């Protein structure tokens with residue numbers, strides 16, 4: 085789970101994660117979520133936080149009002165692993181609730 089993905093596996097994973105893209109100059113993925121209000125944005129962050137704790141895998145994120153910008157990477161692997169793909173998928177599911 086914490087082994088770096090091959091470039092092929094990384095590309096395949098991104099195809100299944102709409103709105104996610106590679107960060108420039110760093111092996112990480114990013115997405116910007118926009119909600120109707122701060123309450124919805126913060127509710128999203130609270131639900132994601134509980135999932136992140138369960139996975140022991142934590143997002144880098146930035147919130148202003150209704151926008152949440154997320155960067156995912158596995159720090160211990162200094163790159164992308166299955167854990168990032170898994171958390172990204174969970175975040176997309178939670179965002180649609």
Ligand SMILES: C[C@H](O)[C@H](O)[C@H]1CNC2=NC(N)=NC(=O)C2=N1
Nearest residue numbers: 140141142143157158159160161
């Ligand atoms: C000790 C603990 O398991 C590690 O520090 C975990 C916690 N959450 C983490 N989150 C992320 N995104 N990358 C990590 O390498 C990481 N490591």
